[in-house]
Amino acid sequence: MRNSGRKRRRQKNVQITIIVLAVAVAAVLAGGCYLWGQAKKMNRMDSGGKVNTNPSETENHTVEAEGSVYKYNDHLSNYLFMGIDTRDEVSSYESQQDAGQADAVFLVSMDRVTEEIKVLLIPRDTITEIEVFNPSGKSLGTTEDHINIQYAYGDGKEKSCELMETAVSNLLGDIPIQGYCAMNMDGISVITDFVGGVEVTVPDSSLEEVNPDFTEGAVVTLTGDNAEQFVRYRDTEISQSAIVRQERQKVYLQAFLKKAQAMAEDDASFAVDIFNEIQPFTVTNLGNDIFAKLLTASQGKKVETSTIPGEAAKGENFDEYHVDQQQLDRLLLSMFYSKQV
Numbered sequence: 609m610r611n612s613g614r615k616r617r618r619q620k621n622v623q624i625t626i627i628v629l630a631v632a633v634a635a636v637l638a639g640g641c642y643l644w645g646q647a648k649k650m651n652r653m654d655s656g657g658k659v660n661t662n663p664s665e666t667e668n669h670t671v672e673a674e675g676s677v678y679k680y681n682d683h684l685s686n687y688l689f690m691g692i693d694t695r696d697e698v699s700s701y702e703s704q705q706d707a708g709q710a711d712a713v714f715l716v717s718m719d720r721v722t723e724e725i726k727v728l729l730i731p732r733d734t735i736t737e738i739e740v741f742n743p744s745g746k747s748l749g750t751t752e753d754h755i756n757i758q759y760a761y762g763d764g765k766e767k768s769c770e771l772m773e774t775a776v777s778n779l780l781g782d783i784p785i786q787g788y789c790a791m792n793m794d795g796i797s798v799i800t801d802f803v804g805g806v807e808v809t810v811p812d813s814s815l816e817e818v819n820p821d822f823t824e825g826a827v828v829t830l831t832g833d834n835a836e837q838f839v840r841y842r843d844t845e846i847s848q849s850a851i852v853r854q855e856r857q858k859v860y861l862q863a864f865l866k867k868a869q870a871m872a873e874d875d876a877s878f879a880v881d882i883f884n885e886i887q888p889f890t891v892t893n894l895g896n897d898i899f900a901k902l903l904t905a906s907q908g909k910k911v912e913t914s915t916i917p918g919e920a921a922k923g924e925n926f927d928e929y930h931v932d933q934q935q936l937d938r939l940l941l942s943m944f945y946s947k948q949v
Contacts, residue, residue, distance in 0.1 A: 671945065673937070678945035683721045686783060687894060687902075688773055689714055690790040692759065697888040698792070701764035704743055708792065710759035710772050712857075715785070716902065717943060723905040726943055728780075729915040731851065731929040732756040736779045739771065754926065755779065759790075765891050779916075779931070781940050789892035796839065797832030798885050799864070803871055805831045806863040808838070811855045815841060830860065851920060858913075914939060 669680035691712030694701075701707065713730040738758040740748045758775045762768025769788040777785050800806060807829050815822035819837060822828065830838055839860045842853045872878040883890075883899075917935035921928045941947075 670948070671941070673941060677948040678941050679948055680945055681719065683719050684944060685718050685720055685898075686785045687716045687718075687898070688769075688776055688785050688788040689716060690759065690769070690772060690788070692764075692790050692792040694764065694792045695794050696792075698765060698891055699888065703763060704741070704760060707760045707762055707764035707768050709756045710768075710790065711756050713755060713772070713776065715776065715780070715783075718902060718905055720901075723901075725902065725905050725911045727911055727913045728939075728943065729854070729913065730755065730776065730779070731916060731918070731920075733920070733927045733929040734779070734916060734918070735928050735930055736775065738775050754928070766893070769891055769893075781937070783940065783944055787892070787894040787898065789890065789894055791886060791890045793836065793840065795886045795889040796836045798889070799882060800830055800835040801832035802882050802885055803864065803867045805829045806835075806860065806867050808859050808863045811859050812852070814843075814852050814856070830863075835860070914943070 669682060671678050671680075689712075690710040692708045693711045694706065694708030709732075711732045713732060713734075715728040715730070717726045717728070718724070732754070734755045735752055736755050737750050738753050738755065739750050739761065740753075741761045742748055755772075755775055758771050759768045762771045769790055772790075773785050773788055777783055807827060810822050810824055810826045810828060813824040815838065816824070818841060819834070821834070822838065828834075828838075839857050840853070846852075868878075868882075875881075916929075916931055917939060918929050918931040921930055
């Protein structure tokens with residue numbers, strides 16, 4: 609089943625989606641109302657090989673795979689971060705028409721004991737099971753479609769985030785998710801200017817035709833005026849341009865995080881102040897304590913980043929990303945489980 613009535617913004621050469629990396633940084637430095645979610649499910653490897661949840665058939669959060677037993681690491685806290693392709697203050701949103709799409713999606717997993725952080729990037733065009741609703745909010749059941757439009761079936765606020773939380777958890781074998789943070793595109797210029805701009809080296813030539821300042825190898829200072837173009841622009845006439853754009857986003861994240869960490873070390877009120885700036889454009893159920901822990905854990909350590917394994921393809925109307933389930937299962941075991949001796 610496909611929902612042919614979903615809203616798609618298709619501007620030639622400028623279909624720009626919110627930056628996953630800016631949301632990550634904002635999430636590390638922002639705050640809200642923290643709700644600690646207790647993982648109540650246990651995972652197992654079913655006969656088809658897919659990591660799955662079935663409490664009645666597992667004990668002690670274990671799964672069996674390839675002749676070995678793996679135990680879920682219950683020291684992990686998993687947080688979902690999203691970038692939304694809308695503008696204006698979140699308080700003005702009222703319905704599906706205002707919700708937008710989660711065009712940047714990733715999961716941050718922190719080990720509360722070792723303070724090790726791992727990040728799992730989920731391509732916006734990932735085809736997976738989502739739940740669809742009519743305009744009045746009545747569920748029409750589930751369908752296979754792009755994961756980024758799951759957000760559009762909510763209210764642009766908590767409902768949208770909860771729908772995405774469920775879709776992502778299902779995609780990842782029912783991995784528990786303890787909280788979420790979503791920021792819309794107006795937050796990008798705000799957080800960039802808040803740190804006084806960031807200096808980056810342009811990684812490729814994908815922006816040269818639209819802005820000669822962004823030639824490959826050029827060193828550029830990003831501000832609130834040009835940061836959004838750097839991290840969000842893509843030519844929609846070119847297949848899989850969203851994947852190419854991720855390289856610029858990674859560069860931005862590294863530069864921003866370095867600048868933000870230095871400022872946070874010198875100013876104890878930094879996290880609170882930046883949250884006050886972006887709060888109007890953010891939906892989250894995470895609190896200051898979580899963001900502070902993420903910031904502390906990221907300092908001086910290498911953050912391991914992975915992408916959902918799969919293959920990009922040209923769909924009938926839009927780009928698609930098809931998950932390699934076997935490789936994903938292996939990745940889930942390595943990220944969230946430990947092999948039992």
